[in-house]
Amino acid sequence: MTAPSARPDPATLEQVAALAGVSRSTVSRVVTGHPRVSDAARRAVEAAVAELGYVPNRAARSLATRRTGTIALVVAEPETRVFDEPFFAGIVRGVSAAVGRTDLQLVLLMTGSGPGSDPDGASGRARVESYLAGGHVDGALLLSLHGADPLPGHLVGAGLPLVVGGRPEIDDREVSWVDADNHGGAGRAAEHLLARGRRRIGVLTGPPDMVAARDRLAGFRAAMTAAGHPAPSEFEAIGDFTREGGERAMTRLLAQAPGVDGVVVASDLAALGALQALAAAGRRVPDDVAVVGFDDSLVAASAQPPLTTIRQPVEAMGARMVALLCAQLEGERAPRHEVLPTELVVRASA
Amino acid sequence: MTAPSARPDPATLEQVAALAGVSRSTVSRVVTGHPRVSDAARRAVEAAVAELGYVPNRAARSLATRRTGTIALVVAEPETRVFDEPFFAGIVRGVSAAVGRTDLQLVLLMTGSGPGSDPDGASGRARVESYLAGGHVDGALLLSLHGADPLPGHLVGAGLPLVVGGRPEIDDREVSWVDADNHGGAGRAAEHLLARGRRRIGVLTGPPDMVAARDRLAGFRAAMTAAGHPAPSEFEAIGDFTREGGERAMTRLLAQAPGVDGVVVASDLAALGALQALAAAGRRVPDDVAVVGFDDSLVAASAQPPLTTIRQPVEAMGARMVALLCAQLEGERAPRHEVLPTELVVRASA
DNA sequence: ACAGGGCGTGGGAGCGTTCCCACAGTGTGC
DNA sequence: GCACACTGTGGGAACGCTCCCACGCCCTGT
Numbered sequence: 001m002t003a004p005s006a007r008p009d010p011a012t013l014e015q016v017a018a019l020a021g022v023s024r025s026t027v028s029r030v031v032t033g034h035p036r037v038s039d040a041a042r043r044a045v046e047a048a049v050a051e052l053g054y055v056p057n058r059a060a061r062s063l064a065t066r067r068t069g070t071i072a073l074v075v076a077e078p079e080t081r082v083f084d085e086p087f088f089a090g091i092v093r094g095v096s097a098a099v100g101r102t103d104l105q106l107v108l109l110m111t112g113s114g115p116g117s118d119p120d121g122a123s124g125r126a127r128v129e130s131y132l133a134g135g136h137v138d139g140a141l142l143l144s145l146h147g148a149d150p151l152p153g154h155l156v157g158a159g160l161p162l163v164v165g166g167r168p169e170i171d172d173r174e175v176s177w178v179d180a181d182n183h184g185g186a187g188r189a190a191e192h193l194l195a196r197g198r199r200r201i202g203v204l205t206g207p208p209d210m211v212a213a214r215d216r217l218a219g220f221r222a223a224m225t226a227a228g229h230p231a232p233s234e235f236e237a238i239g240d241f242t243r244e245g246g247e248r249a250m251t252r253l254l255a256q257a258p259g260v261d262g263v264v265v266a267s268d269l270a271a272l273g274a275l276q277a278l279a280a281a282g283r284r285v286p287d288d289v290a291v292v293g294f295d296d297s298l299v300a301a302s303a304q305p306p307l308t309t310i311r312q313p314v315e316a317m318g319a320r321m322v323a324l325l326c327a328q329l330e331g332e333r334a335p336r337h338e339v340l341p342t343e344l345v346v347r348a349s350a
Numbered sequence: 351m352t353a354p355s356a357r358p359d360p361a362t363l364e365q366v367a368a369l370a371g372v373s374r375s376t377v378s379r380v381v382t383g384h385p386r387v388s389d390a391a392r393r394a395v396e397a398a399v400a401e402l403g404y405v406p407n408r409a410a411r412s413l414a415t416r417r418t419g420t421i422a423l424v425v426a427e428p429e430t431r432v433f434d435e436p437f438f439a440g441i442v443r444g445v446s447a448a449v450g451r452t453d454l455q456l457v458l459l460m461t462g463s464g465p466g467s468d469p470d471g472a473s474g475r476a477r478v479e480s481y482l483a484g485g486h487v488d489g490a491l492l493l494s495l496h497g498a499d500p501l502p503g504h505l506v507g508a509g510l511p512l513v514v515g516g517r518p519e520i521d522d523r524e525v526s527w528v529d530a531d532n533h534g535g536a537g538r539a540a541e542h543l544l545a546r547g548r549r550r551i552g553v554l555t556g557p558p559d560m561v562a563a564r565d566r567l568a569g570f571r572a573a574m575t576a577a578g579h580p581a582p583s584e585f586e587a588i589g590d591f592t593r594e595g596g597e598r599a600m601t602r603l604l605a606q607a608p609g610v611d612g613v614v615v616a617s618d619l620a621a622l623g624a625l626q627a628l629a630a631a632g633r634r635v636p637d638d639v640a641v642v643g644f645d646d647s648l649v650a651a652s653a654q655p656p657l658t659t660i661r662q663p664v665e666a667m668g669a670r671m672v673a674l675l676c677a678q679l680e681g682e683r684a685p686r687h688e689v690l691p692t693e694l695v696v697r698a699s700a
Numbered sequence: 701a702c703a704g705g706g707c708g709t710g711g712g713a714g715c716g717t718t719c720c721c722a723c724a725g726t727g728t729g730c
Numbered sequence: 731g732c733a734c735a736c737t738g739t740g741g742g743a744a745c746g747c748t749c750c751c752a753c754g755c756c757c758t759g760t
Contacts, residue, residue, distance in 0.1 A: 009416075009485075010484060010485045012715095012716060012717090013716065013717065013718095014716080022739080022740090023739065023740045023741070024716095024717090024718095024740080024741080025718090025719090025739070025740060025741075026738085026739065026740080028717070028718065028719095029738095029739090032718080036737065036738060036739090037738070037739090038737090038738060038739090041738080041739085053480075053484075055480070055484040055485070055486075056716085056717075057413070057485070057715085057716050057717070058409075058418070058486060058717095059408075059409045059410075059412035059413040059418065059715085059716080059717085060409075060413050060715070060716030060717040060718085060745090061716080061717050061718075062409035062717085062745095063407070063409040063410050063413055063715090063716080063717070063718090063744095063745045063746065063747085064716080064717040064718040064719075064744080064745055065717080065718060065719090065745090066359075066745075068408075068409065089439065096458055096460065100460075105457055106457065106458065107455055107456065107457060108446055108456065108458060110446065110450070130403070130405065131405075134360060134403075134405035135359075135360045135405070135407070136405075136408060243652060272652050298649075299648075299649060299652065302593060302622050302649065302653075303652075304654045362745095362746055362747085363746065363747065363748095364746080372709080372710090373709065373710045373711075374710085374711085374746095374747085374748095375709070375710060375711075375748085375749090376708085376709065376710080378747070378748065378749090379708095379709090382748080386707065386708060386709090387708070387709090388707090388708060388709090391708080391709085406746085406747075407745085407746050407747065409745085409746080409747090410715090410745070410746035410747040410748090411746080411747055411748075412715090412747090413714095413715045413716065413717085413745090413746080413747070413748090414714080414715055414746080414747045414748040414749075415715085415747080415748060415749090416715070
């Protein structure tokens, strides 16, 4: 009655079997790649499948196997951030490309209260958690910026295969994760500024409650110390990953340390803000102050001047997350951890 | 054997029924919101559902109803573009927020050959088309930039409920679509420049094979003509939606029409390129040449100078696409078309 | 008082798979 | 020559749900 159109219903296993002159079971074996099938039977089935355009019914298969063939990509952030942060976008791209190469299906879940949705009610954590634990997915990929999030622990506790993007703050050893080499990247940024002859180098950090921000700060400090130029504390200003935060932090840094001649910034967006603050203060970039960002996002190349920055292999990270999850789906139990290399991209700002 | 952990299997309808002291059927009726259930039974079932943490098994339901509860968002572009174009990102955001408010599930499909994936083989059009026609989804949302794409026609022909984002070039009347008021927006951009006293106004168009680009150009021309200042053809330069394209087109426009004092650009990214070309040519913005972009994407606010632009209600478009698709899923047959208003956002560039 | 028509309820069948077990046929080792 | 494994095959029984039909019950009209 509500059928929108005369869509022919798809062929079933039984119909393929009839056409191929074998039983349902044999067709099933061929389709699922079972080894013990005669060549003759296999060829007959393949021909019938092609002729009928047979595609296995996912629901029926899932019901029988008690597997859904679906994995979730959970972003523990409001929807707006997910697409504004180029980091997320890159991960999502890498993940969806990698998933496309498997026969898994991807669902995107955001635990956010975007504009128009209820204030952290039904679309919030609780709903996502019950959805994930409710057997709707075979595994989950989790992107969690805020390190101390208990969600990964909960999910692992519930027995759900899980891979986290970005090293989590807690449960660090019990859960699988993939991260970029934030420590090394920030170090390379500092070394690049040193190599360009800068000596009064500052840093604009990300939010201290995020592991990535802390790792970057630590990497910066380590490189400066190793080079014999440990930065005094007035050369450090706490910011966040946003443009506004970067602008404010840069303004503070200029007040605290007017002699600064180079700065490592926690994100490209924040570096954009720093550029504005520097322009407002009449400092030329890179002549007076050299600026290095982090991410190599789209905005980096189009900044004025184009940003020298640390590239994170976001797509590769997404792909590795999928790979680790697939390993778990195939029975692997021990958590794995991967740190992917970051890379300096030199443009005009430093 | 391969069970990664002791995940307790979820409660079934039958268990809920036993606990509530009613039959499977009654539980099913309560869960699906069937009207004819006594209050007593309903309360008993609800209590049992809560106690057992019952969540309906999607696969079983789908098998019985012959509906999947899943819709696809198909982006007929390579993966890279999907996340780089802020337009796509906004739509995806709106769609996923709206889907989150239903009990549908969203799968993201991109017909692209991203880096690392096969050269337009398995992940290409054919695969997507057979996936969609194969009964895996109840309906599809299609984002197609290139207007003459035959895909919407095919899908509608296959009886699949479908809503297209952006007015398609062909099958315009037979398929439902949601679009932004490109024509009106470009007109408002022109009027804004006129109101600021500009008289030698040029336009940088998008690719002529895209409906949105043509609509914007038409809107620009209409407004200029209506104001009594039709732009001569040397004030029009064909570009595309990318930064590089915008830069090239602006360079050409400056050569063709050196007296230009204002320009309407087909996208923010292209406007960024135009800004660069103008800077290279020694023209100040907005003093010598005022620039209006299109999209109000993230880059608009952070450009130097910040871009005056036309905002598209991308999230609302996504939400409306979902709404139209839901209407079709509930049996509506007649295609619907919605044009959502665009809005001028004034910043420093014009 | 009795037929008739709701209303709420229960049980059976079936959705398209996979899994398990049973069975025929063919070697293989004694 | 016979027991035995092993290979390829077929059919039954789930998987958890929705749908349809049938069954009591109470209320209403005559």
